[in-house]
Amino acid sequence: MPEIKCHHGCSMSVGTDQWVATLTIDQMRYACETMGEKIKAIEEAPKRTVWRVCRGGLCEANYREDEYEKAADHLLRIFKERFMSEAADWIEKPRGYLNFERDLPHITPERVSQIEYDTEWFPAKT
Structure with missing residues (x-):
């Protein structure tokens, strides 16, 4: 929040919509141009990897780029139990392969x- x-020296937090409402048209044009440049620079910069351990449609945990071994350990911890349950369900009532894999x-x-x-992914703890 801006x-x-x-x-x-007094300060006040305001929502983005409230802040934009206070700007002149020239200030909005400048802000738009400046934001466009910042967005382009961010999009063109090198990317980082987040390892997401997911179960079905839910993400159970996110791991930093260098924590791929922790992500693998987490996956191994939860895989067998879930596989046994899904396999039993599959034998009882087969369904699409993609659904089984997902x-x-x-x-x-x-x-x-x-x-x-x-x-957003790993904010500094304060």
Whole structure:
């Protein structure tokens, strides 16, 4: 949430929509141009990998780029139990192969920008 400071040093947090409503058209054009440049630079920068341990349609845990071994250990911990359950269900009532595969625990790599990696996926603990 943006923070606005006055010349006296007072500050106030406002939502983006509230902040944009205070801008002149020239300020909005400048902000739009500046944001476009920042977005382009972020999109063109090297990406980081997040290892996502998923079970069915749910993500159970996210691991940092260098923690792929922890992600693999997590997958191994949960795979056998889930596989045994899914296999028993499959034998009783076979269904599509893709559905069977999707329901098994797996690791999915996610490529994200550095800023997303640092702020959304693994924010610094305060």
